[in-house]
Amino acid sequence: MxxxxxxxxxxxxxxxxxxxxxxxxxxxxxxxxxxxxxxxxxxxxxxxxxxxxxxxxxxxxxxxxxxxxxxxxxxxxxxxxxxxxxxxxxxxxxxxxxxxxxxxxTIPNMPNPSVPEGVGAADNIVERMGGVIPEMVVDALPHWELAKKYDLIDFELGVKISGAGFPVYKGQGARLQRALINFFLDEAREAGYTEIMPPTVVNAASGYGTGQLPDKEGQMYHCNLDDLYLIPTAEVPVTNIYRDVILTEQELPIKNCAYTQCFRREAGSYGKDVRGLNRLHEFSKIEIVRIDTPEHSYQSLDEMIAHVENLVNKLELPYRILRLCGGDMSFTSAITFDFEVFSSAQKRWLEVSSVSNFESYQANRLKCRYRVDKKTALCHTLNGSALALPRIVAALLENNQTLEGIRIPKALVPYTGFDMIK
RNA sequence: GGAAAGGUGGUAGAGUGGUCGAUUACAGCGGUCUUGAAAACCGCCGUACCGCAAGGUACCGGGGGUUCGAAUCCCUCCCUUUCCGCCA
The missing domain is CATH 1.10.287 (Helix Hairpins)
Structure with a gap:
């Protein structure tokens, strides 16, 4: 607040x-x-x-x-x-x-002056685009068909075990997941982020700290018996490390990353947008989180955007970066950049990352401060996906399908151990 | 799940009704000394709110109570640790 x-x-x-x-x-x-x-x-x-x-x-x-x-x-x-x-x-x-x-x-965060005017997604500004949208083979299949054809992901089996939105990854599909997780974590480590493996279940105080509570209570899975919540993103546990903490200026910027499973109820969102991997109740995501001084936080934001851009480039995916307009930004954000990759068979842009600076809005709730001279001041908090797996997988499968199988991007081959899904 | 102990400032650890916001040690910061460092010695060293300031107020896990007065007594809730049981 x-x-x-x-x-x-x-x-x-x-x-x-x-x-x-x-x-x-x-x-x-x-x-x-x-x-x-x-x-x-x-x-x-x-x-x-x-x-x-x-x-x-x-x-x-x-x-x-x-x-x-x-x-x-x-x-x-x-x-x-x-x-x-x-x-x-x-x-x-x-x-x-x-x-x-x-x-x-009830008062949202103030947008940074560089945030464009606008009411919705149509008013977002395309900052830049990269990669090449591939020529598709005739009868290119959407990823859910490919997943079935190559036996990579079993959506029906997930329904049996858990319910819709909980896919079961199998064989090369499962290995691709693991490869992406390791790839993203290694890239983050090379960029100077400290890897954190946090709990994926948090108490109410943590939910309030990062702002999921009380606003978005209905979006989180809740364990009644113990009054604990399944995390919708690693942002929650990783940022709450710094709840009620006074840092020294030398400790900043703090750069953490974490891979976790993420759980979202996605209440009320059904329809064609939720097909296949497009929207899930449980998915894997690598999150980068930074705590910084107000003076330096926008440089941090630029570095985070560059980091994510590097990832999609290495995965050879066509992408675009959007500067979200005031009407499309989240309640708590001061500025947000979305990354979307083009999924060539669905012919859709899919959001795979959202990088935001919350300035002191979140820190004020968290009481995350640092010492300046003899006084204390609120830190700035930032976070971004780097990256969320499902839609990356969707785009990888669709864009790289060939008559011989699905090609794995070079950067990923050392992680998968195979260069073709057959 | 059963039993016990305990929650105090960055950490350790005193404090059982009256200058206690809190002894002390360590860490940290500043200084003296030293060619430099260490050691030794001296000083500083919680957070927030109100106030131009002087200063005032609150906080010893949370909430409530007793009292002129509570970290200290009572009630209640939460949490942690240890032992036993169960178990990856």
Whole structure:
């Protein structure tokens, strides 16, 4: 969430910038500013009250020590009404603070000035494109047909074991998964990321820390008995490492990567877009996460984009990078770049990565800070997929199909141990 | 699942009703000394809110209670550790 201080000190600017996200901030922000001044007044009264009680208590103690019991008893009665008053003040203080937090949670992050105007996917800007869209053989098959033809992925078997959206990878299909995971992790390590293997089940506090809760509660699988959530992305456990942590400037930027299975309920999204590997309930993803200073975070973002671009290049996939417009960005993001690869048989662009800078929005919830001089300041947090497997696999299968089989890109062959799927 | 112990500042670890936001040690930072380093010695060394400032307030796992006054007593919830059982 945005910080109270920034909102009260830059009220008009905040409202203006939020407009790009099509969020009308006038009312909630006006309310927050009003509540904040109320909060300050109330605290002053509360503090004065408590201060007096503390003083009286000290006097009572002294009097007892001196054996002046009667005087002490008289003083005691004085504190009774002060205590009543302090209870009232502290109750309204709690109420005000709760109200402020509740409103703050409904206010999205402000887009960076370089985010384009727009309402939806059609308004995103293509930053650049790369790779070559291949000539397709006649009767090119979509990946779900190829998966069946070469016995790589069994969707029906997944339905039997778990349900729709939980495919079973087999033989060369399974080995391709493992190869991609290792390839992505090795690339990340070479780029200076520390590999993390986090839990894939997290508590509610972690869900709140990165912002999945309370907003997207319905999108996560929840284990009722233990009140734990299956992670929708490694971002959750890996970023929460730094919840309630004060870092030193020398430790920044922190660069972590992690491979995990990701679990998403995807409630309400059915139809042709979910065919095959296009949208799953469980999938593999390698995530890169960075924690940085505000001064350096945009350079970090550029490096992350370059890292992902390098990956799709090495996989020889045709891709494009989109600068998301204000209307298409997530609630918590300040700026987002999506990577899409072209899946030549489906003739569709598939999103395979989303790289975002959250600036201090997420860090404020996490209370992830670093020390500057003698004070503390909020860090910037960033993350990006590098990469999510299913749609990469979809594009690899479709784009590289030949009459002899499916060709494996050179960079991947050392990992798969085969250069053709037959 | 059964039993026990315990949750205090970066870490270790004191503190059982009254200048305790908290002894001390280690780590860290600054300095003296040294050609440099080590050692020794001196100083600093939690977070947040309110306030122009002086200063005030809160926080010793969370919440509630007793009391003039609570890290310290009571209730409750959560968590961790150890032992036993089960098990990859």
């Amino acid at each position: 945005l910080t109270l201080k920034y909102i009260t000190e830059n009220t008009d600017e905040v409202i203006a910038r939020l407009a790009k996200k099509h969020f009308d901030g006038k009312e909630p922000i006006g309310k927050v500013v009003e509540l904040d001044s109320k909060r300050k007044k109330t605290q002053a009264q509360l503090d004065a009250c408590l201060s007096e009680i503390n003083q009286l208590s000290r006097q009572v103690g002294d009097l007892y020590k001196q054996g002046k019991t009667e005087e002490a008893n008289t003083l005691k009665t004085k504190t009774a009404e002060l205590k009543e008053a302090s209870k009232d003040f502290s109750a309204s203080m709690d109420a005000i603070e709760t109200e402020i937090t509740d409103i703050l949670l």
